[in-house]
Amino acid sequence: MRNETILVVDDEQLIRWSLVERLRAEGYEAIEAENGAQALEKIHDGVDLVLLDYKLPDTDGVSVLRRIKEHDPDILVILLTAYATVETAVEAMKIGAYHFANKPFNLDDVARTVAQALETTRLRREVRQLRATQAQPYAFDRIVGESAEMDALRALLRRVASSPATTVLLTGESGTGKDLAAKVLHYNSDRANRPFMNITCSAIPDALLESELFGHERGAFTDARQQKRGLLESADGGTVFLDEIGEMVPGLQAKLLRFLEEKAFKRVGGAHDIRVDVRVIGATNRNLEEQVKAGRFREDLYYRLNVLPVALPPLRAHLEDVPTLVGFYIDLFNREFRKSVRGASLPALEALRAYRWPGNIREVRNAVERAMLLADGSWLEPHDFPILGLKPASSAPIGLPAEGVNLEDLERSLVVQALERSNGNQTRAAALLGLNRDQIRYRIEKFGLVKQGVAP
Ligand SMILES: Nc1ncnc2c1ncn2[C@@H]1O[C@H](COP(=O)(O)OP(=O)(O)O)[C@@H](O)[C@H]1O
Ligand SMILES: [Mg+2]
Secondary structure, eight states: OOOOEEEEEOSOHHHHHHHHHHHHHTTOEEEEESSHHHHHHHGGGTOSEEEEESBOSSSBHHHHHHHHHHHOTTSEEEEEESSOOHHHHHHHHHHTOSEEEESSOOHHHHHHHHHHHHHHHHHHHHHHHHHHHHHOTTOGGGSOOOSHHHHHHHHHHHHHHHSOOSEEEEEOOTTSSHHHHHHHHHHTSTTTTSOEEEEEGGGSOHHHHHHHHHOBOTTSSTTOOSOBOOHHHHTTTSEEEEETGGGOOHHHHHHHHHHHHHSEEOOBTOOSOEEOOOEEEEEESSOHHHHHHTTSSOHHHHHHHTTSEEEOOOGGGGGGGHHHHHHHHHHHHHHHHTOOOOEEOHHHHHHHHHSOOTTHHHHHHHHHHHHHHHOOSSEEOGGGOHHHHHSOOTTSOOOOOTTOOOHHHHHHHHHHHHHHHTTTOHHHHHHHHTOOHHHHHHHHHHTTTTTTTSOO
């Protein structure tokens, strides 16, 4: 931790000197100013506490105090004065002086007051930080990345969060941050103090999904011994996140559409309408438009959901964020695993930036987690990331060995492997090699592979 900086303001050199000496002996940084103007200049150098003489040649201590507090209310000010009246003391305290010390002062007393004051702010700062992280685990800056894509995403989520919109659709490949975006939306909306509920539509049998969402009346079906409130009712005033909404069966889609349009629904087996105020956030990694065309997703529901679409880009569209994300997860896992990995080496970062990340940001998290569990150095190296070896980026072709290769042999071996892998199916083998059927037939003949019985 850096040493705290204390500014000593007094026109008497001897007083400045004795205070500065003492403060330095206590381990603080101490700087000085001999009048109000100088003091206000030095405030900008990052001062934690000011020992301020009440009587200055160019101005009085109270107006300097006022200016300091305007600049930064967190800076502590202890006023020193030889002739304090009760009125000046009261005024100074009102403006925010931490303490009033009478001149002539005892250096031990001043040192003790300074230490107490700094301890108080340290605690206050800690509490504030703790509160901030606890109240806001899903602040907008939890969405990491400085690329234009992530900037635009945060800006859009900001607008959507504070909008009155009750339906939002998140689209994006798996691992792009749809769950995260849903939580960020909820916790930054005026619904934040109400429940956030989520359900994955594909993970639950259809009949159960209906009663989970809408609830059921007693006796609605065989197992319904009790009346049950659904998620929508429990989340009243809050948000319901419907993950993989593209997997919902048509019957439920109709019921959901009615709810989105009329804010009303019936429990399973129920006769009367229930009204709740819920924001529904749907998410899908499928192309819903195609699902609509294929007749698997209701067009009217699609349009209703798509009023506010938020598209999460695949990571390969903003690879420049990879180093930041890697750093973010290194910090996270350092805390979690009590490690002190300092970062990923430059070659590692370069290779990670060239990788295509089919699993998107989730894959970054997993790759860093695995690397940190196994790595023993203080820097993560390329070999700590097996994905880099398993899937060379398309821009990095197979390396030429130092001793060279025989291209004919290599070609023959690759054709044989492709035929083996495709069980002799020439069309699939050709596809593996980027060839057409004629081209692979030519090579099968050239290498005499038919006679050897590799191909049927
Ligand atoms: N922009 C981002 N910054 C930091 N972490 C992210 C970001 N996007 C996603 N993540 C993290 O990546 C993982 C996968 O995200 P998730 O929201 O579950 O994706 P999805 O729901 O689209 O499959 C989670 O651990 C999430 O916290
Ligand atoms: Mg998800």
